[in-house]
Amino acid sequence: MRAIAVVAAASLACSVHAEAAPKAQLPEELVLTGDNLIDVTINGLPLRLEVRPEAADAPMLNPDVAARLQLKPGMFGFITVVGPERVSGDSAVHKVDYGVGPKNQRIFWADRASSTIADGTISPASLPYKRVRFQLTAAAASERTQQLPLDNFGFLGRGGIGTTFALEGEEVRFQFSLQRPETLASAPTGNWLARKREGRFTGQPRQTLIYFGIQRPTRAMTLSKPIPVGQTMLDTVDVRYSDYGDASGIAEQEATEGGDSDEIVVVAKKEKKVDLRIVAGRRFLQGCSSLLYDLQQRNLTLSCKAE
Template identity: 30%
Template sequence: MKKRAVALTFASLLGAAPGDELMVRADDWVPATIEGQPVRLRVDSAGLSRLVLSLAAVERLDIKPAPLFGKASLQLAGRKASAGFNRPLDFAIDGRATKGRGFWLKAADLGDAEARIGPWGVPQARVVFALPGPSDGAQSYRFPLGGALNSVAVALVSFNGQPVPLSFEAGGDRALPLVSAALGAMLAQAYDGHVSGASWDEPILVGITRPVRLLTLAKPLEFGPFRFTRLAVRVPDRVDAAGRGPAIREAGEDDPEEVTVSAKTKGKPIFTMLVPGRALRGCARLGFDKVTKMIELNCRPQGN
Protein backbone atom coordinates (compact mmCIF):
# COMPACT_ATOMS: atom_id res chain seq x y z
CA MET A 1 0.00 0.00 0.00
CA LYS A 2 1.29 3.44 -0.89
CA LYS A 3 2.01 5.54 2.19
CA ARG A 4 0.61 9.03 2.38
CA ALA A 5 1.65 12.08 4.36
CA VAL A 6 -0.67 14.09 6.55
CA ALA A 7 -0.12 17.80 5.79
CA LEU A 8 -0.57 20.74 8.13
CA THR A 9 -1.52 23.74 6.02
CA PHE A 10 -1.89 27.44 6.58
CA ALA A 11 -5.09 27.51 5.10
CA SER A 12 -15.39 23.19 12.34
CA LEU A 13 -14.21 21.86 15.27
CA LEU A 14 -17.10 22.06 17.79
CA GLY A 15 -16.49 19.07 19.97
CA ALA A 16 -17.33 20.70 23.31
CA ALA A 17 -20.49 22.06 24.84
CA PRO A 18 -21.16 25.82 25.02
CA GLY A 19 -19.83 27.35 28.23
CA ASP A 20 -16.94 24.87 28.43
CA GLU A 21 -14.00 27.25 28.85
CA LEU A 22 -10.23 26.97 29.15
CA MET A 23 -8.58 29.90 30.93
CA VAL A 24 -4.95 30.47 29.94
CA ARG A 25 -2.44 32.98 31.24
CA ALA A 26 -0.13 34.04 28.44
CA ASP A 27 3.22 32.20 28.48
CA ASP A 28 2.17 29.97 31.41
CA TRP A 29 2.02 26.18 31.39
CA VAL A 30 -1.38 24.52 31.05
CA PRO A 31 -2.02 21.26 32.97
CA ALA A 32 -1.82 18.49 30.38
CA THR A 33 -1.08 14.83 29.82
CA ILE A 34 -0.24 12.83 26.71
CA GLU A 35 -0.84 9.08 26.83
CA GLY A 36 -1.35 9.48 30.58
CA GLN A 37 2.02 11.16 31.14
CA PRO A 38 2.30 14.81 32.32
CA VAL A 39 3.87 17.20 29.82
CA ARG A 40 4.89 20.86 29.73
CA LEU A 41 2.29 22.26 27.34
CA ARG A 42 1.54 25.78 26.16
CA VAL A 43 -1.53 26.95 24.26
CA ASP A 44 -0.46 29.28 21.45
CA SER A 45 -3.04 31.82 20.33
CA ALA A 46 -1.21 32.25 17.00
CA GLY A 47 0.27 28.76 16.74
CA LEU A 48 -0.67 25.62 14.89
CA SER A 49 -3.97 24.26 16.16
CA ARG A 50 -2.79 20.65 16.01
CA LEU A 51 -0.94 19.14 18.94
CA VAL A 52 2.78 19.54 18.13
CA LEU A 53 5.39 17.71 20.23
CA SER A 54 9.08 18.35 20.67
CA LEU A 55 11.48 15.66 19.54
CA ALA A 56 12.65 15.30 23.14
CA ALA A 57 9.08 14.67 24.32
CA VAL A 58 8.56 12.05 21.61
CA GLU A 59 11.66 10.24 22.79
CA ARG A 60 10.74 10.53 26.50
CA LEU A 61 7.19 9.28 25.92
CA ASP A 62 8.38 6.59 23.48
CA ILE A 63 5.93 7.67 20.78
CA LYS A 64 6.24 6.01 17.38
CA PRO A 65 4.77 7.10 14.04
CA ALA A 66 1.45 5.59 13.06
CA PRO A 67 1.88 2.48 10.87
CA LEU A 68 -0.50 4.03 8.32
CA PHE A 69 -0.41 7.71 7.33
CA GLY A 70 2.43 8.21 9.82
CA LYS A 71 4.36 10.78 7.81
CA ALA A 72 3.60 14.49 8.09
CA SER A 73 4.66 17.80 6.60
CA LEU A 74 4.21 21.44 7.50
CA GLN A 75 3.05 23.59 4.60
CA LEU A 76 3.92 27.21 5.32
CA ALA A 77 2.30 29.73 2.93
CA GLY A 78 1.91 27.07 0.26
CA ARG A 79 5.37 25.52 0.49
CA LYS A 80 6.72 22.56 2.43
CA ALA A 81 8.69 23.96 5.35
CA SER A 82 9.35 20.87 7.43
CA ALA A 83 8.84 17.11 7.38
CA GLY A 84 8.03 14.84 10.29
CA PHE A 85 5.67 12.23 11.65
CA ASN A 86 2.34 11.83 13.41
CA ARG A 87 0.14 9.35 15.21
CA PRO A 88 -3.23 9.32 17.02
CA LEU A 89 -2.82 10.09 20.73
CA ASP A 90 -4.91 10.29 23.88
CA PHE A 91 -4.31 13.60 25.62
CA ALA A 92 -5.97 15.82 28.19
CA ILE A 93 -5.84 19.58 28.71
CA ASP A 94 -6.84 21.00 32.08
CA GLY A 95 -8.57 17.72 32.89
CA ARG A 96 -10.55 17.49 29.65
CA ALA A 97 -9.68 14.28 27.80
CA THR A 98 -9.75 13.97 24.03
CA LYS A 99 -8.15 12.14 21.12
CA GLY A 100 -6.28 13.55 18.16
CA ARG A 101 -3.22 13.29 16.02
CA GLY A 102 0.04 14.46 17.54
CA PHE A 103 2.74 15.81 15.20
CA TRP A 104 6.49 16.13 15.55
CA LEU A 105 8.50 17.99 12.93
CA LYS A 106 12.24 17.88 12.29
CA ALA A 107 12.65 21.65 11.93
CA ALA A 108 10.29 22.64 14.73
CA ASP A 109 11.62 24.49 17.77
CA LEU A 110 9.17 24.56 20.69
CA GLY A 111 11.53 26.33 23.07
CA ASP A 112 11.22 24.95 26.60
CA ALA A 113 7.80 23.39 25.89
CA GLU A 114 7.32 19.68 25.31
CA ALA A 115 4.09 20.32 23.43
CA ARG A 116 2.13 23.20 21.94
CA ILE A 117 -1.41 23.46 20.64
CA GLY A 118 -3.63 26.19 19.18
CA PRO A 119 -7.22 27.23 20.01
CA TRP A 120 -8.90 24.98 17.43
CA GLY A 121 -7.08 21.94 18.80
CA VAL A 122 -8.04 22.13 22.49
CA PRO A 123 -11.14 20.15 23.53
CA GLN A 124 -12.82 23.10 25.28
CA ALA A 125 -15.34 25.15 23.28
CA ARG A 126 -13.91 28.50 24.36
CA VAL A 127 -10.30 29.49 24.99
CA VAL A 128 -9.62 32.71 26.91
CA PHE A 129 -6.16 34.20 27.37
CA ALA A 130 -5.71 36.42 30.43
CA LEU A 131 -3.51 39.33 29.34
CA PRO A 132 -1.59 41.80 31.55
CA GLY A 133 -3.57 44.93 30.63
CA PRO A 134 -6.16 46.56 32.92
CA SER A 135 -9.81 45.63 32.61
CA ASP A 136 -11.00 49.04 33.84
CA GLY A 137 -11.80 51.20 30.85
CA ALA A 138 -11.28 48.35 28.40
CA GLN A 139 -13.48 48.18 25.33
CA SER A 140 -14.68 45.02 23.58
CA TYR A 141 -13.62 44.38 19.98
CA ARG A 142 -15.13 41.43 18.11
CA PHE A 143 -13.89 39.70 14.94
CA PRO A 144 -15.17 36.68 13.00
CA LEU A 145 -13.12 33.58 13.83
CA GLY A 146 -11.55 31.71 10.94
CA GLY A 147 -8.98 28.99 10.50
CA ALA A 148 -9.34 25.29 11.21
CA LEU A 149 -7.81 22.32 13.00
CA ASN A 150 -5.10 21.90 10.35
CA SER A 151 -4.11 25.58 10.35
CA VAL A 152 -4.26 28.44 12.87
CA ALA A 153 -7.01 30.49 14.54
CA VAL A 154 -7.35 33.85 12.78
CA ALA A 155 -9.56 36.91 12.85
CA LEU A 156 -11.14 37.66 9.49
CA VAL A 157 -10.58 41.36 8.77
CA SER A 158 -10.34 43.60 5.72
CA PHE A 159 -7.89 46.40 4.92
CA ASN A 160 -8.92 48.69 2.05
CA GLY A 161 -11.23 45.99 0.74
CA GLN A 162 -8.58 43.25 0.88
CA PRO A 163 -9.48 40.26 3.12
CA VAL A 164 -6.66 39.56 5.57
CA PRO A 165 -6.39 36.62 8.02
CA LEU A 166 -5.11 38.20 11.23
CA SER A 167 -3.54 36.27 14.11
CA PHE A 168 -3.03 37.51 17.68
CA GLU A 169 0.13 36.47 19.53
CA ALA A 170 -0.72 36.40 23.23
CA GLY A 171 2.53 36.45 25.19
CA GLY A 172 6.08 36.59 23.92
CA ASP A 173 8.23 39.66 23.37
CA ARG A 174 7.79 40.30 19.65
CA ALA A 175 7.60 44.06 19.14
CA LEU A 176 6.51 44.64 15.54
CA PRO A 177 3.45 43.40 13.65
CA LEU A 178 4.46 40.90 10.98
CA VAL A 179 2.94 41.21 7.49
CA SER A 180 3.37 39.27 4.28
CA ALA A 181 5.16 40.91 1.34
CA ALA A 182 1.93 41.54 -0.59
CA LEU A 183 0.14 43.11 2.39
CA GLY A 184 3.21 45.22 3.17
CA ALA A 185 3.27 46.56 -0.39
CA MET A 186 -0.44 47.36 -0.25
CA LEU A 187 -0.07 49.16 3.09
CA ALA A 188 2.96 51.08 1.84
CA GLN A 189 0.96 52.36 -1.10
CA ALA A 190 -2.11 53.23 0.97
CA TYR A 191 -0.31 54.78 3.96
CA ASP A 192 2.78 56.30 2.30
CA GLY A 193 5.25 53.73 3.56
CA HIS A 194 8.86 52.83 2.89
CA VAL A 195 11.30 50.12 3.93
CA SER A 196 14.69 50.78 5.48
CA GLY A 197 17.67 49.10 7.10
CA ALA A 198 19.07 45.62 6.79
CA SER A 199 16.94 42.50 6.91
CA TRP A 200 16.73 40.19 9.91
CA ASP A 201 15.22 36.76 10.53
CA GLU A 202 11.85 36.73 12.29
CA PRO A 203 10.16 33.61 13.74
CA ILE A 204 7.11 32.68 11.70
CA LEU A 205 5.88 29.39 13.14
CA VAL A 206 7.27 26.66 15.47
CA GLY A 207 10.78 28.08 15.21
CA ILE A 208 10.84 28.46 11.41
CA THR A 209 12.19 31.89 10.45
CA ARG A 210 11.96 34.12 7.37
CA PRO A 211 13.79 37.38 6.48
CA VAL A 212 11.96 40.67 7.09
CA ARG A 213 12.68 44.41 6.90
CA LEU A 214 11.33 47.45 8.71
CA LEU A 215 8.30 49.07 7.06
CA THR A 216 7.48 52.60 8.27
CA LEU A 217 4.12 54.19 7.46
CA ALA A 218 3.71 57.98 7.29
CA LYS A 219 0.00 57.57 8.09
CA PRO A 220 -0.94 55.07 10.82
CA LEU A 221 -2.74 51.82 10.20
CA GLU A 222 -5.64 51.82 12.69
CA PHE A 223 -8.08 49.02 13.47
CA GLY A 224 -9.69 47.78 16.66
CA PRO A 225 -7.66 49.22 19.56
CA PHE A 226 -4.43 49.30 17.54
CA ARG A 227 -2.45 52.03 15.84
CA PHE A 228 0.67 50.92 13.94
CA THR A 229 3.27 52.95 12.05
CA ARG A 230 6.15 50.42 12.17
CA LEU A 231 5.85 46.85 10.94
CA ALA A 232 8.08 43.94 9.93
CA VAL A 233 7.43 43.01 6.31
CA ARG A 234 8.53 39.82 4.58
CA VAL A 235 11.38 40.35 2.16
CA PRO A 236 10.08 39.63 -1.36
CA ASP A 237 11.33 36.20 -2.40
CA ARG A 238 10.18 32.93 -3.90
CA VAL A 239 10.51 30.84 -0.77
CA ASP A 240 6.74 30.74 -0.25
CA ALA A 241 3.57 32.71 -1.07
CA ALA A 242 4.03 35.06 1.91
CA GLY A 243 7.15 36.39 0.19
CA ARG A 244 5.39 37.19 -3.08
CA GLY A 245 4.66 40.85 -3.68
CA PRO A 246 5.85 43.99 -5.46
CA ALA A 247 8.85 45.97 -4.27
CA ILE A 248 8.28 48.71 -1.66
CA ARG A 249 9.82 52.18 -1.90
CA GLU A 250 13.12 52.50 -0.06
CA ALA A 251 13.69 55.27 2.46
CA GLY A 252 15.00 58.37 0.65
CA GLU A 253 13.50 57.47 -2.74
CA ASP A 254 11.08 59.78 -4.53
CA ASP A 255 7.38 59.78 -3.73
CA PRO A 256 5.81 56.60 -5.17
CA GLU A 257 3.40 58.68 -7.25
CA GLU A 258 6.40 60.00 -9.21
CA VAL A 259 8.10 56.72 -10.04
CA THR A 260 7.04 53.51 -11.72
CA VAL A 261 7.74 50.24 -9.96
CA SER A 262 7.57 47.05 -11.96
CA ALA A 263 7.69 43.70 -10.24
CA LYS A 264 7.05 40.24 -11.63
CA THR A 265 5.74 37.78 -9.07
CA LYS A 266 5.18 34.15 -9.97
CA GLY A 267 2.18 32.58 -8.28
CA LYS A 268 -0.58 34.07 -6.19
CA PRO A 269 0.55 36.24 -3.23
CA ILE A 270 -1.12 35.99 0.16
CA PHE A 271 -2.13 38.73 2.57
CA THR A 272 -1.53 37.92 6.25
CA MET A 273 -0.76 39.80 9.45
CA LEU A 274 0.28 38.88 12.99
CA VAL A 275 -0.34 41.27 15.91
CA PRO A 276 2.61 40.82 18.30
CA GLY A 277 2.63 40.14 22.03
CA ARG A 278 3.81 43.62 22.98
CA ALA A 279 0.82 45.18 21.23
CA LEU A 280 -1.50 43.03 23.38
CA ARG A 281 0.06 44.05 26.70
CA GLY A 282 -2.52 46.81 27.05
CA CYS A 283 -5.32 44.27 26.67
CA ALA A 284 -7.05 42.34 29.43
CA ARG A 285 -8.51 39.33 27.61
CA LEU A 286 -8.39 37.53 24.28
CA GLY A 287 -11.13 34.97 23.73
CA PHE A 288 -11.72 32.38 20.99
CA ASP A 289 -15.30 31.09 20.92
CA LYS A 290 -15.57 28.08 18.62
CA VAL A 291 -19.35 27.84 19.07
CA THR A 292 -20.20 31.37 17.96
CA LYS A 293 -17.05 31.50 15.79
CA MET A 294 -16.01 34.86 17.18
CA ILE A 295 -12.82 36.34 18.63
CA GLU A 296 -13.30 38.90 21.40
CA LEU A 297 -10.54 41.26 22.49
CA ASN A 298 -10.85 43.49 25.57
CA CYS A 299 -8.40 46.39 25.40
CA ARG A 300 -7.87 50.03 26.03
CA PRO A 301 -7.23 51.94 22.78
CA GLN A 302 -3.50 52.22 22.23
CA GLY A 303 -0.81 53.18 19.73
CA ASN A 304 2.84 52.68 18.94
Protein backbone atom coordinates (compact mmCIF):
# COMPACT_ATOMS: atom_id res chain seq x y z
CA MET A 1 0.00 0.00 0.00
CA ARG A 2 2.82 2.39 0.87
CA ALA A 3 4.61 1.72 -2.43
CA ILE A 4 1.39 2.26 -4.37
CA ALA A 5 0.81 5.59 -2.59
CA VAL A 6 4.35 6.75 -3.41
CA VAL A 7 3.98 5.81 -7.09
CA ALA A 8 0.56 7.51 -7.27
CA ALA A 9 1.91 10.67 -5.64
CA ALA A 10 4.90 10.75 -8.01
CA SER A 11 2.64 10.26 -11.03
CA LEU A 12 0.32 13.03 -9.86
CA ALA A 13 3.24 15.39 -9.28
CA CYS A 14 4.38 14.82 -12.87
CA SER A 15 0.83 15.35 -14.11
CA VAL A 16 0.43 18.62 -12.18
CA HIS A 17 3.79 19.85 -13.48
CA ALA A 18 2.69 19.11 -17.01
CA GLU A 19 -0.64 20.89 -16.49
CA ALA A 20 1.09 24.00 -15.14
CA ALA A 21 3.70 24.27 -17.93
CA PRO A 22 3.15 27.50 -19.89
CA LYS A 23 2.33 27.06 -23.58
CA ALA A 24 2.85 30.69 -24.61
CA GLN A 25 4.49 33.90 -23.47
CA LEU A 26 2.90 34.98 -20.20
CA PRO A 27 1.45 38.49 -19.73
CA GLU A 28 3.71 40.72 -17.66
CA GLU A 29 1.75 41.76 -14.57
CA LEU A 30 -1.69 41.60 -12.99
CA VAL A 31 -2.55 44.39 -10.56
CA LEU A 32 -5.24 43.61 -7.97
CA THR A 33 -7.06 46.14 -5.80
CA GLY A 34 -10.06 46.24 -3.46
CA ASP A 35 -11.44 42.73 -2.90
CA ASN A 36 -8.82 41.21 -5.27
CA LEU A 37 -11.36 39.53 -7.55
CA ILE A 38 -10.69 38.08 -11.01
CA ASP A 39 -12.92 36.71 -13.78
CA VAL A 40 -12.45 33.09 -14.80
CA THR A 41 -14.34 30.49 -16.84
CA ILE A 42 -14.48 26.84 -15.72
CA ASN A 43 -16.04 24.30 -18.10
CA GLY A 44 -17.63 27.24 -19.92
CA LEU A 45 -19.24 28.79 -16.81
CA PRO A 46 -18.19 32.40 -16.03
CA LEU A 47 -17.12 32.77 -12.39
CA ARG A 48 -15.35 35.19 -10.06
CA LEU A 49 -12.53 34.09 -7.77
CA GLU A 50 -10.97 35.84 -4.79
CA VAL A 51 -7.16 35.89 -5.02
CA ARG A 52 -5.49 35.15 -1.67
CA PRO A 53 -1.75 34.69 -1.03
CA GLU A 54 -2.42 31.98 1.58
CA ALA A 55 -4.96 30.07 -0.55
CA ALA A 56 -4.31 26.76 -2.31
CA ASP A 57 -2.59 27.17 -5.68
CA ALA A 58 -5.46 25.73 -7.69
CA PRO A 59 -9.02 27.14 -7.62
CA MET A 60 -11.01 26.19 -4.50
CA LEU A 61 -14.70 26.44 -5.45
CA ASN A 62 -17.66 26.93 -3.13
CA PRO A 63 -19.95 23.88 -2.86
CA ASP A 64 -22.88 25.57 -4.66
CA VAL A 65 -20.61 26.33 -7.63
CA ALA A 66 -19.39 22.72 -7.74
CA ALA A 67 -23.03 21.62 -7.77
CA ARG A 68 -23.87 24.00 -10.65
CA LEU A 69 -20.90 22.62 -12.62
CA GLN A 70 -21.96 19.05 -11.72
CA LEU A 71 -18.36 18.24 -10.82
CA LYS A 72 -17.46 14.60 -10.32
CA PRO A 73 -14.72 13.73 -7.79
CA GLY A 74 -11.41 12.46 -9.15
CA MET A 75 -8.97 10.11 -7.44
CA PHE A 76 -7.67 12.64 -4.94
CA GLY A 77 -9.73 14.21 -2.16
CA PHE A 78 -8.64 16.01 0.97
CA ILE A 79 -9.61 16.66 4.57
CA THR A 80 -8.77 19.92 6.34
CA VAL A 81 -9.02 19.98 10.13
CA VAL A 82 -9.83 23.32 11.77
CA GLY A 83 -9.79 22.67 15.51
CA PRO A 84 -12.47 20.01 16.15
CA GLU A 85 -14.17 20.58 12.77
CA ARG A 86 -13.36 18.65 9.61
CA VAL A 87 -13.82 20.04 6.11
CA SER A 88 -13.94 17.40 3.37
CA GLY A 89 -13.21 18.12 -0.26
CA ASP A 90 -12.55 16.63 -3.69
CA SER A 91 -10.54 17.50 -6.76
CA ALA A 92 -10.52 16.79 -10.48
CA VAL A 93 -9.00 18.18 -13.68
CA HIS A 94 -11.23 20.53 -15.71
CA LYS A 95 -10.92 23.23 -18.36
CA VAL A 96 -10.05 26.62 -16.86
CA ASP A 97 -9.69 29.91 -18.75
CA TYR A 98 -8.25 33.05 -17.10
CA GLY A 99 -8.74 35.08 -20.27
CA VAL A 100 -5.63 33.87 -22.10
CA GLY A 101 -7.04 30.60 -23.43
CA PRO A 102 -8.35 27.40 -21.79
CA LYS A 103 -6.08 24.83 -20.16
CA ASN A 104 -6.57 21.67 -18.16
CA GLN A 105 -6.03 22.33 -14.48
CA ARG A 106 -6.76 20.56 -11.22
CA ILE A 107 -9.45 22.33 -9.20
CA PHE A 108 -10.69 21.72 -5.65
CA TRP A 109 -14.06 22.05 -3.99
CA ALA A 110 -15.17 21.44 -0.40
CA ASP A 111 -18.34 20.98 1.62
CA ARG A 112 -17.92 24.53 3.01
CA ALA A 113 -17.57 27.84 1.19
CA SER A 114 -14.00 29.12 0.84
CA SER A 115 -15.13 32.68 0.01
CA THR A 116 -18.12 34.80 1.04
CA ILE A 117 -17.59 37.43 -1.69
CA ALA A 118 -16.82 35.25 -4.72
CA ASP A 119 -17.36 31.79 -6.20
CA GLY A 120 -14.15 30.52 -4.63
CA THR A 121 -10.52 31.33 -3.91
CA ILE A 122 -7.20 30.97 -5.72
CA SER A 123 -3.52 31.68 -5.07
CA PRO A 124 -1.55 34.15 -7.20
CA ALA A 125 0.73 31.18 -8.00
CA SER A 126 -1.95 29.71 -10.29
CA LEU A 127 -2.54 32.82 -12.39
CA PRO A 128 -1.07 33.07 -15.93
CA TYR A 129 1.08 36.15 -15.26
CA LYS A 130 4.77 36.70 -14.64
CA ARG A 131 3.96 38.91 -11.66
CA VAL A 132 0.91 39.50 -9.46
CA ARG A 133 0.76 42.76 -7.51
CA PHE A 134 -1.64 43.45 -4.63
CA GLN A 135 -2.01 47.23 -4.59
CA LEU A 136 -2.92 47.95 -0.96
CA THR A 137 -2.90 51.74 -1.13
CA ALA A 138 -1.37 54.59 -3.12
CA ALA A 139 2.43 54.58 -3.15
CA ALA A 140 4.11 57.15 -0.89
CA ALA A 141 6.62 59.69 -2.18
CA SER A 142 9.45 57.95 -0.37
CA GLU A 143 9.32 54.16 -0.09
CA ARG A 144 11.76 51.33 0.39
CA THR A 145 11.47 47.83 -1.03
CA GLN A 146 12.07 44.59 0.83
CA GLN A 147 12.69 41.49 -1.25
CA LEU A 148 12.20 37.96 0.08
CA PRO A 149 12.55 34.53 -1.59
CA LEU A 150 9.27 33.01 -2.78
CA ASP A 151 8.19 29.47 -1.87
CA ASN A 152 5.14 27.26 -2.53
CA PHE A 153 3.97 25.25 0.47
CA GLY A 154 2.33 21.86 0.78
CA PHE A 155 1.50 18.99 -1.57
CA LEU A 156 -0.11 20.33 -4.76
CA GLY A 157 0.44 23.84 -3.36
CA ARG A 158 -2.35 23.27 -0.84
CA GLY A 159 -0.44 25.33 1.75
CA GLY A 160 -0.35 28.52 -0.30
CA ILE A 161 2.59 30.72 -1.25
CA GLY A 162 4.97 32.78 0.88
CA THR A 163 8.57 32.91 2.06
CA THR A 164 10.79 30.75 4.26
CA PHE A 165 13.51 32.10 6.54
CA ALA A 166 15.88 30.62 9.09
CA LEU A 167 15.35 31.55 12.73
CA GLU A 168 16.83 30.00 15.88
CA GLY A 169 18.13 27.04 13.87
CA GLU A 170 14.69 26.29 12.38
CA GLU A 171 12.88 27.12 9.15
CA VAL A 172 9.81 29.33 9.54
CA ARG A 173 7.17 29.55 6.81
CA PHE A 174 5.77 33.08 6.55
CA GLN A 175 2.72 34.13 4.54
CA PHE A 176 0.36 37.06 4.16
CA SER A 177 -3.42 37.22 4.50
CA LEU A 178 -5.21 40.31 3.19
CA GLN A 179 -8.61 39.30 4.61
CA ARG A 180 -7.76 39.77 8.30
CA PRO A 181 -5.96 42.33 10.49
CA GLU A 182 -4.39 39.75 12.83
CA THR A 183 -1.19 37.78 12.44
CA LEU A 184 -1.93 34.13 13.28
CA ALA A 185 0.21 31.27 14.57
CA SER A 186 -0.70 27.71 15.56
CA ALA A 187 -0.33 26.39 19.12
CA PRO A 188 2.97 24.56 18.39
CA THR A 189 4.34 27.72 16.77
CA GLY A 190 3.17 29.71 19.81
CA ASN A 191 4.99 27.32 22.13
CA TRP A 192 8.13 27.69 20.03
CA LEU A 193 7.85 31.50 20.01
CA ALA A 194 7.48 31.48 23.79
CA ARG A 195 10.69 29.52 24.20
CA LYS A 196 12.81 31.04 21.46
CA ARG A 197 11.51 34.63 21.24
CA GLU A 198 10.31 35.11 24.83
CA GLY A 199 6.65 35.39 23.88
CA ARG A 200 3.98 35.97 26.52
CA PHE A 201 0.22 36.09 26.31
CA THR A 202 -0.89 39.69 26.76
CA GLY A 203 -4.47 39.48 25.46
CA GLN A 204 -7.69 37.85 26.58
CA PRO A 205 -9.15 34.80 24.77
CA ARG A 206 -11.37 35.66 21.82
CA GLN A 207 -12.86 34.00 18.77
CA THR A 208 -11.06 34.59 15.47
CA LEU A 209 -12.21 33.62 11.98
CA ILE A 210 -9.71 31.13 10.53
CA TYR A 211 -11.12 29.90 7.19
CA PHE A 212 -14.12 28.06 5.73
CA GLY A 213 -16.22 30.26 8.04
CA ILE A 214 -14.85 28.53 11.15
CA GLN A 215 -13.86 30.51 14.24
CA ARG A 216 -11.33 29.31 16.81
CA PRO A 217 -10.08 30.71 20.16
CA THR A 218 -6.93 32.83 20.02
CA ARG A 219 -4.90 35.00 22.37
CA ALA A 220 -2.55 37.86 21.56
CA MET A 221 1.12 37.15 22.29
CA THR A 222 3.84 39.81 22.58
CA LEU A 223 7.42 38.84 21.69
CA SER A 224 10.22 40.27 23.80
CA LYS A 225 12.53 39.38 20.90
CA PRO A 226 10.71 40.53 17.73
CA ILE A 227 11.17 38.57 14.50
CA PRO A 228 12.85 40.37 11.57
CA VAL A 229 10.91 39.85 8.33
CA GLY A 230 13.03 41.63 5.79
CA GLN A 231 13.41 45.10 7.29
CA THR A 232 10.15 44.93 9.27
CA MET A 233 9.92 43.62 12.83
CA LEU A 234 7.09 41.33 13.92
CA ASP A 235 6.43 41.76 17.66
CA THR A 236 2.85 40.50 18.16
CA VAL A 237 0.97 37.40 16.99
CA ASP A 238 -2.39 35.84 17.79
CA VAL A 239 -1.90 32.22 18.87
CA ARG A 240 -4.49 29.50 18.21
CA TYR A 241 -3.78 28.09 21.61
CA SER A 242 -5.83 24.87 21.41
CA ASP A 243 -5.39 23.78 17.78
CA TYR A 244 -2.74 21.51 16.23
CA GLY A 245 -1.01 21.00 19.54
CA ASP A 246 -1.97 22.40 22.90
CA ALA A 247 -0.93 25.67 24.49
CA SER A 248 -3.89 25.72 26.87
CA GLY A 249 -2.13 23.84 29.67
CA ILE A 250 0.32 26.69 30.01
CA ALA A 251 2.21 27.89 33.06
CA GLU A 252 1.38 31.27 34.54
CA GLN A 253 4.24 33.64 35.03
CA GLU A 254 4.88 34.16 38.71
CA ALA A 255 4.12 37.70 39.83
CA THR A 256 7.30 39.70 40.32
CA GLU A 257 7.94 43.27 41.31
CA GLY A 258 6.85 45.43 38.40
CA GLY A 259 5.38 42.40 36.61
CA ASP A 260 1.83 41.69 35.50
CA SER A 261 0.29 38.57 37.10
CA ASP A 262 -2.17 38.29 34.19
CA GLU A 263 0.63 37.70 31.71
CA ILE A 264 1.11 34.02 30.88
CA VAL A 265 4.16 32.27 29.47
CA VAL A 266 3.66 29.38 27.07
CA VAL A 267 5.93 26.53 28.15
CA ALA A 268 6.54 23.47 25.97
CA LYS A 269 6.88 20.14 27.76
CA LYS A 270 9.69 18.94 25.48
CA GLU A 271 11.69 19.92 22.44
CA LYS A 272 10.37 18.42 19.22
CA LYS A 273 10.25 19.22 15.55
CA VAL A 274 7.21 21.32 14.68
CA ASP A 275 5.81 22.87 11.52
CA LEU A 276 6.48 26.56 12.12
CA ARG A 277 4.08 28.77 10.18
CA ILE A 278 3.04 32.40 10.67
CA VAL A 279 0.35 34.13 8.58
CA ALA A 280 0.67 37.92 8.79
CA GLY A 281 -2.42 40.10 8.43
CA ARG A 282 -2.96 43.65 7.21
CA ARG A 283 -1.88 45.17 10.51
CA PHE A 284 1.65 43.97 9.80
CA LEU A 285 1.43 45.62 6.35
CA GLN A 286 0.45 49.07 7.66
CA GLY A 287 2.56 51.61 5.81
CA CYS A 288 3.06 49.26 2.83
CA SER A 289 1.57 50.24 -0.53
CA SER A 290 1.98 46.95 -2.39
CA LEU A 291 2.84 43.29 -2.20
CA LEU A 292 4.42 41.91 -5.40
CA TYR A 293 4.70 38.18 -6.18
CA ASP A 294 7.23 37.62 -8.99
CA LEU A 295 6.38 34.11 -10.13
CA GLN A 296 9.26 33.85 -12.61
CA GLN A 297 12.09 35.40 -10.61
CA ARG A 298 10.72 33.63 -7.50
CA ASN A 299 10.76 36.56 -5.12
CA LEU A 300 8.30 38.55 -3.01
CA THR A 301 8.67 42.33 -2.77
CA LEU A 302 7.11 44.65 -0.17
CA SER A 303 6.99 48.38 -0.94
CA CYS A 304 6.68 50.32 2.32
CA LYS A 305 7.24 53.80 3.74
CA ALA A 306 10.79 54.44 4.85
CA GLU A 307 10.97 54.81 8.62
